[in-house]
Structure formats: C-alpha cells, structure tokens
Amino acid sequence: MPPTPHSRDIVELLPWALRRDTERYLASVRENARELFREARVSFTSARLEELLFLAAIQKLWASVNAQAWIVDASLGVMGQPHEQGGRTLGVAGLRLGRAVYSRTSDEYSALQRLRTDLDNTLRRLEIRDLIRRSSLIDLVRSLNEAGTERGH
Amino acid sequence: VDIEAIKRELQRFAVRHQAGLDEVSRRQAQFLEIGALAFVVEHYRKNNYAVEAHGLDASHLFHVKLGSQGNPANYSWFTCRRGGAEFDIYLNLPVLGGYDDGGVYVVDVGVVRHASLGRRRQHEPLAVKNDDLITFAEVKNFRIYPMLLAHFIGIVHELQPPCLGRRRPYGFTRDHHFAPALFTVGSITPNSRLILAGFSARRYRVNVVPGFDLAIARLSANAAAPSPLRP
Numbered sequence: 208m209p210p211t212p213h214s215r216d217i218v219e220l221l222p223w224a225l226r227r228d229t230e231r232y233l234a235s236v237r238e239n240a241r242e243l244f245r246e247a248r249v250s251f252t253s254a255r256l257e258e259l260l261f262l263a264a265i266q267k268l269w270a271s272v273n274a275q276a277w278i279v280d281a282s283l284g285v286m287g288q289p290h291e292q293g294g295r296t297l298g299v300a301g302l303r304l305g306r307a308v309y310s311r312t313s314d315e316y317s318a319l320q321r322l323r324t325d326l327d328n329t330l331r332r333l334e335i336r337d338l339i340r341r342s343s344l345i346d347l348v349r350s351l352n353e354a355g356t357e358r359g360h
Numbered sequence: 361v362d363i364e365a366i367k368r369e370l371q372r373f374a375v376r377h378q379a380g381l382d383e384v385s386r387r388q389a390q391f392l393e394i395g396a397l398a399f400v401v402e403h404y405r406k407n408n409y410a411v412e413a414h415g416l417d418a419s420h421l422f423h424v425k426l427g428s429q430g431n432p433a434n435y436s437w438f439t440c441r442r443g444g445a446e447f448d449i450y451l452n453l454p455v456l457g458g459y460d461d462g463g464v465y466v467v468d469v470g471v472v473r474h475a476s477l478g479r480r481r482q483h484e485p486l487a488v489k490n491d492d493l494i495t496f497a498e499v500k501n502f503r504i505y506p507m508l509l510a511h512f513i514g515i516v517h518e519l520q521p522p523c524l525g526r527r528r529p530y531g532f533t534r535d536h537h538f539a540p541a542l543f544t545v546g547s548i549t550p551n552s553r554l555i556l557a558g559f560s561a562r563r564y565r566v567n568v569v570p571g572f573d574l575a576i577a578r579l580s581a582n583a584a585a586p587s588p589l590r591p
Binding site for chain 1: 391
C-alpha cells in the first residue's frame with residue numbers, strides 16, 4: 208500500500224536507497240498501527256494514522272542521518288586509537304572508500320556532520336526535536352492524542 | 361505542530377543538503393560494515409589484544425573493501441596479538457563453507473588465523489579455508505525479526521556449525537573470541553525475543569546486537585564499558 212499523502216511528501220524528498228528503507232519502515236508501522244494505538248490507549252482514526260506515518264517518516268530520516276554520523280565518528284574513534292610500533296605511534300588517520308576519504312579533517316566528514324547538525328537545528332526550530340529524537344512509536348501515538356484538538360482532529 | 365510548515369522546512373533542508381543526503385543514501389550499507397569492523401576491533405582491544413592496522417596508504421588511511429569482489433589482501437586489515445594468540449580481521453571476506461562443497465560465502469567481517477589469506481594456492485578460489493575462519497559478524501539495516509534470525513542461523517550453519525549446539529574449537533573461549541554476531545540498527549520484536557531464548561536453550565551460540573549504532577557509540581565513548589559480545 209502506498210504511503211499516505213503527508214508522509215509521501217517527506218519520502219519523496221529522499222534519494223533512492225533512503226526512500227526505499229523509509230517506505231519499508233512506514234509499511235511496517237502501518238501494519239502494526241492498530242496494536243500501537245491499542246497499546247498507547249488512543250483510539251484509532253485514519254487521520255491519526257496519517258499523522259503518525261508523517262512523524263515516523265521524519266523520525267526515520269533523523270535516524271538514518273544520525274546513525275551514519277554516529278557510526279563514522281565512533282569508527283574513526285575506535286580505529287584511530289594509537290598503538291606503539293618500534294618506538295613510533297601509529298593509528299588509522301581515516302577511511303578511504305573508493306575516492307572518498309572520511310577523516311576528522313576531510314570534506315566528506317565535515318559535510319556529514321553539517322548535515323546532522325542542520326537537521327537537528329531544523330527539528331528544533333520546528334519544535335519537534337524532542338518528539339522526533341526521543342520518542343518511541345507509542346510515544347508518538349500518545350502525542351497525537353494530546354495534540355489532537357490543536358490540530359483539529 | 362503545523363504539518364504544512366514542517367513539510368516546507370524539510371523541503372528547504374532537502375534542497376540545501378541534496379548532495380549530503382545522496383551520500384548518506386549511497387554509503388549506508390558501507391558504513392554499517394565499517395561500524396561492524398570497528399566493533400569487532402574494539403572487542404579484542406577491550407580483551408587486552410594489541411591491535412595493528414595493515415595495508416594503510418601513505419597518509420595512514422584505511423583502504424576499505426567495499427563489496428564482495430576483489431582480493432582482501434589488496435585492502436587494509438587488522439592483526440590482533442596477545443601472548444601466543446595471533447589472528448587477522450578483514451572486511452567483506454570470502455570464506456569457503458564448512459561442508460567441502462566448494463561454495464564461497466562473503467562475510468561482512470571475518471576473523472581468521474594469522475596470514476591465512478597467504479596460504480591460498482594458485483588456482484584455488486579466492487577465499488579463506490573454512491578451517492582458518494575463527495568467527496565472523498554480519499550487519500543488517502533492519503530491526504530484528506524472525507526470518508532475519510532464521511537467515512542468520514543458516515549462515516552460521518554453513519560457516520561455523522560447531523556454534524550450533526556442539527563443542528567449539530579448543531581455545532575459543534580462552535582467547536576471548538566471540539560467537540558469530542549479527543548486528544542490526546533496529547530494535548527487536550517480542551516474537552524475536554522468544555526465538556532467541558529458544559536458541560539459547562538449544563545451546564546455539566550466537567550474538568545478536570540490536571541498536572548497533574548506539575552500542576558502538578557507547579563502546580567508543582566509555583573505555584571501561586565491557587564488550588557485549590559473548591563467546
């Protein structure tokens with residue numbers, strides 16, 4: 208089943224692989240939606256489901272960007288730890304992936320960190336940072352109930 | 361919350377970072393594999409191994425093997441040493457199956473006896489002999505669901521059958537090797553927890569690590585944190 212209009216607008220912003228993963232994720236959220244609503248003790252409506260999928264799409268975008276930035280950062284930290292050899296200190300200075308270089312000083316690394324920071328700032332400006340970053344799907348469903356009147360549902 | 365305002369802002373964000381999002385999209389699987397390699401390296405470092413990178417270029421960059429093709433010896437790898445124990449860790453390593461059928465499997469991270477790549481004879485397949493494989497790790501960009509667990513157990517069955525209810529090789533636990541590991545970015549479903557408990561009861565020795573991106577961040581940020589990987 209295709210995503211609902213609001214979430215589709217988010218999904219269509221994404222490049223192919225991210226779009227495919229997000230669509231799969233949203234399909235699994237949709238599949239389990241009634242159980243999520245039951246667990247959150249919020250009555251199920253198609254409008255609430257649409258809002259849940261919209262927020263879940265943004266959550267998936269954040270998770271993808273954040274996870275990659277974390278993994279790159281942590282991997283450089285782990286692999287870059289120095290070891291002694293013949294009185295010299297050696298360590299991995301960065302990663303070469305084909306033509307791309309990821310090191311603490313490379314353009315690729317800086318671009319990834321900027322992407323993460325800008326997304327974080329955007330979510331903060333929109334006042335959904337905590338909701339997106341810290342909430343489980345059940346928390347998201349509960350937030351729909353709390354904000355339902357404001358949104359006219 | 362104004363849905364239309366959020367959509368407008370995220371559209372602007374996507375335009376500003378089109379190249380960055382393309383890069384994240386293209387590199388997702390590669391960085392998961394690199395993260396798995398870093399996790400395994402850190403496991404041995406936490407168990408007091410001296411870990412040394414080989415095959416670095418002149419700028420000390422680690423040359424990452426990005427897929428199943430190519431000779432792993434032409435890329436970078438790690439060697440771990442502690443007392444008499446010595447072994448190598450490779451990314452995207454071809455390994456012969458455990459049943460002498462000539463089939464070759466490419467594991468995301470392979471831990472093999474030291475210099476076992478060099479023991480290959482001419483005309484033999486470009487793969488490490490199964491006897492030289494000590495353990496391995498796979499990484500998936502999914503939450504843990506039952507069929508993923510079944511798929512992983514199938515790989516263990518072909519590559520490391522002793523881990524499924526039989527005795528592991530002598531020295532495996534002493535040398536702090538970890539049972540074959542499945543890393544995933546997502547969470548674990550309740551049904552999958554039941555299945556994992558069943559594996560444990562049947563003495564299937566495997567590691568399943570959900571939320572792997574957060575686990576590696578915790579591992580790198582806290583020097584005192586023990587490795588979550590079990591023998």
